[in-house]
Amino acid sequence: xxxxxNPTFIDELDRFGAExxxxxxxxxxxxxxxxxxxxxxxxxxxxxxxxxxxxxxxIETTLEPWLCYYCGQCSTQCPREAxxxxxxxxxxxxxxxxxxxxGIARKxxxxxxxxxxxxxxxxxxxGAFLVYYGLxxxxxxxxxxxxxxxxxxxxxxxxxxxxxxxxxxxxxNAIHMWYLVMVKGTNFFVPWWLYIKEFFQLPWHFFTQxxxxxxxxxxxxxxxxxxxxxxxxxxGYVTMLVLVMVxxxxxxxGPDIRWSVHIFGYLATIGLVTGTLYFIxxxxxxxxxxxxxxxxTDWVFVVLLFIIVLTGILQHIFHRTxxxxxxxxxxxxxxxxxxxxxxxxxxxxxxxLIYRPLAMYFAEIRREALTRQEEIIQSVPVLIK
Amino acid sequence: MCGTNIAKIVDVEAVAKYVSGIPDVVLAKTYKYMCSxxxxxxxxxxxxxxxxxxxxxxACSPNMHERTFRNALRSAGLxxxxxxxxxxxxxxxxxxxxxxxxxxxAKALVYAAICRVTFHEELESMSVNMCPNVLVxxxxxxxxxxxxxxxxxxxxxxxxxxxxxxxxxLARVDLTAPYLYSAxxxxxxxxxxxxxxxxxxxxxxxxxxxxxxxIGNFKATIQMLNGKPGKINNPVEVEIxxxxxxxxxxxxxxxxxxxxxxxxxxxxxxxxxLEKMIRTGRIETRDGKIPKYVAIIHCVGSRSQExxxxxxxxxxxxxxKYAHEIKSANPESYISDIYIDMHAxxxxxxxxxxxxxxxxxLFLMYEKGDRPVIHKASPKDNCEMLxxxxxxxxxxxxEIPADLVILMVGMEAREDSHEIARIVNISQDKDxxxxxxxxxxxxxxxxxxxxxxxxxxxxxxxxPDSVAQARAAAARILARISKGKIEVDALYSxxxxxxxSGCRFCNQLCPYSAIVFDEEKKHSYIISALCKGCxxxxxxxxxxxxxxxxxxDQQVLAQVDGLFCENG
Numbered sequence: 021x022x023x024x025x026n027p028t029f030i031d032e033l034d035r036f037g038a039e040x041x042x043x044x045x046x047x048x049x050x051x052x053x054x055x056x057x058x059x060x061x062x063x064x065x066x067x068x069x070x071x072x073x074x075x076x077x078x079i080e081t082t083l084e085p086w087l088c089y090y091c092g093q094c095s096t097q098c099p100r101e102a103x104x105x106x107x108x109x110x111x112x113x114x115x116x117x118x119x120x121x122x123g124i125a126r127k128x129x130x131x132x133x134x135x136x137x138x139x140x141x142x143x144x145x146x147g148a149f150l151v152y153y154g155l156x157x158x159x160x161x162x163x164x165x166x167x168x169x170x171x172x173x174x175x176x177x178x179x180x181x182x183x184x185x186x187x188x189x190x191x192x193n194a195i196h197m198w199y200l201v202m203v204k205g206t207n208f209f210v211p212w213w214l215y216i217k218e219f220f221q222l223p224w225h226f227f228t229q230x231x232x233x234x235x236x237x238x239x240x241x242x243x244x245x246x247x248x249x250x251x252x253x254x255x256g257y258v259t260m261l262v263l264v265m266v267x268x269x270x271x272x273x274g275p276d277i278r279w280s281v282h283i284f285g286y287l288a289t290i291g292l293v294t295g296t297l298y299f300i301x302x303x304x305x306x307x308x309x310x311x312x313x314x315x316x317t318d319w320v321f322v323v324l325l326f327i328i329v330l331t332g333i334l335q336h337i338f339h340r341t342x343x344x345x346x347x348x349x350x351x352x353x354x355x356x357x358x359x360x361x362x363x364x365x366x367x368x369x370x371x372x373l374i375y376r377p378l379a380m381y382f383a384e385i386r387r388e389a390l391t392r393q394e395e396i397i398q399s400v401p402v403l404i405k
Numbered sequence: 406m407c408g409t410n411i412a413k414i415v416d417v418e419a420v421a422k423y424v425s426g427i428p429d430v431v432l433a434k435t436y437k438y439m440c441s442x443x444x445x446x447x448x449x450x451x452x453x454x455x456x457x458x459x460x461x462x463x464a465c466s467p468n469m470h471e472r473t474f475r476n477a478l479r480s481a482g483l484x485x486x487x488x489x490x491x492x493x494x495x496x497x498x499x500x501x502x503x504x505x506x507x508x509x510x511a512k513a514l515v516y517a518a519i520c521r522v523t524f525h526e527e528l529e530s531m532s533v534n535m536c537p538n539v540l541v542x543x544x545x546x547x548x549x550x551x552x553x554x555x556x557x558x559x560x561x562x563x564x565x566x567x568x569x570x571x572x573x574x575l576a577r578v579d580l581t582a583p584y585l586y587s588a589x590x591x592x593x594x595x596x597x598x599x600x601x602x603x604x605x606x607x608x609x610x611x612x613x614x615x616x617x618x619x620i621g622n623f624k625a626t627i628q629m630l631n632g633k634p635g636k637i638n639n640p641v642e643v644e645i646x647x648x649x650x651x652x653x654x655x656x657x658x659x660x661x662x663x664x665x666x667x668x669x670x671x672x673x674x675x676x677x678x679l680e681k682m683i684r685t686g687r688i689e690t691r692d693g694k695i696p697k698y699v700a701i702i703h704c705v706g707s708r709s710q711e712x713x714x715x716x717x718x719x720x721x722x723x724x725x726k727y728a729h730e731i732k733s734a735n736p737e738s739y740i741s742d743i744y745i746d747m748h749a750x751x752x753x754x755x756x757x758x759x760x761x762x763x764x765x766x767l768f769l770m771y772e773k774g775d776r777p778v779i780h781k782a783s784p785k786d787n788c789e790m791l792x793x794x795x796x797x798x799x800x801x802x803x804e805i806p807a808d809l810v811i812l813m814v815g816m817e818a819r820e821d822s823h824e825i826a827r828i829v830n831i832s833q834d835k836d837x838x839x840x841x842x843x844x845x846x847x848x849x850x851x852x853x854x855x856x857x858x859x860x861x862x863x864x865x866x867x868x869p870d871s872v873a874q875a876r877a878a879a880a881r882i883l884a885r886i887s888k889g890k891i892e893v894d895a896l897y898s899x900x901x902x903x904x905x906s907g908c909r910f911c912n913q914l915c916p917y918s919a920i921v922f923d924e925e926k927k928h929s930y931i932i933s934a935l936c937k938g939c940x941x942x943x944x945x946x947x948x949x950x951x952x953x954x955x956x957x958d959q960q961v962l963a964q965v966d967g968l969f970c971e972n973g
Contacts, residue, residue: 023802078801
């Protein structure tokens with residue numbers, strides 16, 4: 021069956037950041053320099069072509085965009101300045117909006133105004149709710165213990181409920197991704213035990229981001245810089261998420277400091293601060309190819325993160341120095357950033373936290389299933405003749 | 406010796422020694438580069454000193470240096486035809502490995518040349534008058550350019566045009582790629598100037614019906630086509646010195662390719678039909694709707710085994726021009742450009758291609774021979790037609806939505822071009838294009854002296870190339886006119902009147918129409934200005950009544966004898 025070409029698709033992807041893809045004339049230089057492209061996963065050349073031709077059914081089932089870590093070599097090398105790196109990035113944005121069944125991600129990517137408005141509204145709601153709750157049950161002068169403005173048990177329950185909403189969306193999107201990639205887009209047999217055999221890929225890629233480090237080999241970057249910074253940011257983020265979700269009561273507790281918890285808190289903060297500052301600086305200076313173009317959502321991402329980190333640190337300082345009133349106010353501001361941030365996650369770039377390891381996992385399963393199938397075909401050549 | 410080219414295989418000293426022993430040979434010398442100035446000087450000195458009357462140079466191919474040595478003979482006061490070259494480079498040292506055998510062969514070749522040169526005669530080239538009037542056939546951009554160039558230099562030009570207007574195929578075009586100049590602007594200036602020019606005589610709705618004579622002295626008969634009743638329709642006879650043929654091309658008939666459904670599907674149109682639409686100012690489908698999806702298919706009739714194997718050269722850029730024009734007229738349109746290869750060879754073309762890419766033209770590549778197929782779409786498809794094609798760059802079998810399909814029809818030789826070819830006596834290739842006398846070095850001359858070709862009647866080409874050819878042909882003619890006379894090579898054949906029986910066998914054979922039958926004297930004679938000395942008539946004449954000058958039986962047989970005799 022012939023695949024239908026959709027000439028309008030390229031205009032839609034323009035909004036997701038693929039502004040130069042039409043210039044590509046398929047020379048294949050990008051795939052040659054890419055440290056990750058191989059015989060099975062041919063990108064960026066093939067992805068560029070599918071995008072130009074608007075082969076939506078093909079793109080929604082591919083893993084290629086997730087296998088790219090945007091080292092930017094292809095964009096430097098491209099003779100037509102078609103920016104394959106940014107094209108892969110915009111395909112990731114499009115895929116995020118495709119996996120998301122609510123259609124919110126799509127709206128965010130296509131209009132910065134919608135996104136900012138949504139964040140402001142959620143932030144104001146959160147703020148109003150927290151102030152109302154705090155004033156109705158406690159005093160703004162008390163930070164912890166009896167009569168506290170925002171008691172830790174309440175914040176724990178609050179965090180958990182926000183966390184479960186986040187989880188539900190993420191899970192649903194991940195399942196959608198699995199369906200598109202492994203069911204709709206896989207026309208060969210995949211044995212179930214491969215899912216178990218390759219399961220280690222998930223934590224392995226999640227915690228090491230090994231493939232990102234492979235991007236650096238051919239680059240002129242300071243040694244492994246973006247990879248280390250990115251890893252630090254990611255680990256800081258995950259640690260903080262775990263601390264907030266599980267150990268909030270210890271974090272918020274009185275003057276006795278439990279170092280076993282707080283040492284992680286400080287480490288995570290260092291990772292977050294360095295990462296955020298590094299990425300803001302890079303995007304402003306446009307120092308490397310991958311930071312030359314910033315989509316609206318990229319800015320919302322770093323700026324919001326920066327606000328959260330800053331208010332978090334301030335709140336901690338005020339709390340420790342006994343300025344309870346100020347601590348409570350910064351706490352509310354901090355949460356006004358955290359809630360939209362968390363709720364936005366399934367609909368934004370942040371969700372690559374889940375999709376990337378999943379993609380690596382699926383990619384290995386598919387690769388192995390393909391090799392198995394080829395072996396079977398080769399062992400019984402008579403049948404084909 | 407030619408440096409080491411000859412000397413490394415052939416023992417040239419041995420050859421010289423052998424040659425000096427032959428009777429009648431006065432002098433045999435070797436030199437490192439005989440064609441160099443000192444080498445020629447040596448020949449001149451020797452001729453003067455030893456009063457030599459025949460010269461043989463054993464060196465490279467006469468194609469390379471015959472003219473050089475003939476000039477040397479002339480400088481020494483000797484007739485240039487008393488010279489013969491023995492080719493011991495291309496035909497000996499370059500093709501043999503055994504030095505001994507090669508030396509023997511070189512000896513034989515030189516001996517043969519010596520035998521031949523003994524019988525050489527002193528020949529004089531002659532000159533004929535050059536009539537300054539010129540006939541230009543075809544009033545397209547090439548014809549008009551040539552006519553103006555010649556008339557501006559003060560010569561009378563007769564311009565014959567088949568239609569009732571000037572402009573040719575260019576008049577059917579709106580803008581021109583890649584700089585988007587208006588074709589009308591390009592033409593109007595030329596047409597106005599031609600119509601007001603005192604020295605250009607335009608014959609509308611006419612054709613060249615007969616051409617007699619030879620270079621510098623042609624007589625052309627111009628006849629009205631389909632003379633209207635009641636009007637006197639006398640053929641005009643003009644005297645001219647040279648002819649430029651600029652009859653142009655016709656477009657390929659797209660209905661010959663059934664895959665494309667041209668003539669059956671209402672919204673499949675040819676490039677010229679689109680030009681017409683653009684000139685009326687509205688690009689729309691047959692139902693008057695603005696097409697959302699427009700597809701352009703390249704190489705219709707070109708670059709295929711079934712139709713024409715050649716590339717029509719202008720369609721790629723014209724297609725990009727359409728993409729530009731359609732997108733400018735309807736910004737909501739999406740254009741798919743379905744091509745085999747994008748030939749952006751000329752000045753400004755690659756930039757034009759880049760600009761088209763920037764405007765988001767979707768380029769889709771198909772394999773030569775694996776043509777797209779156009780189907781009618783069903784109502785749920787939201788478009789008029791679907792084009793199915795194996796896309797080469799993605800490797801997918803795809804279908805492209807289209808509301809309007811434009812077929813980039815290629816160029817073809819006109820169906821009446823063989824008639825022109827016969828009248829002016831030039832040849833055509835397998836595709837019907839006129840053949841130039843040398844594809845690289847003589848691109849506008851033909852094998853018939855005084856007949857020039859320019860523009861798309863030679864091969865598909867774009868406007869700048871056509872204009873350049875027209876001006877080149879005009880320049881060639883102007884150079885001859887300014888000389889007033891033209892030298893004709895002394896190598897032609899002649900009929901020995903007393904031997905000719907008047908069988909007229911040679912008349913039909915002559916590829917240059919140089920042999921004419923004299924009804925009064927009842928024998929044939931050769932117009933020496935037209936004869937190229939090819940020797941066909943010499944070989945064919947049953948009564949051996951034709952003699953090829955410089956290639957007489959005696960000379961050729963002597964050479965053959967020299968080559969094969971035992972002692973040689």
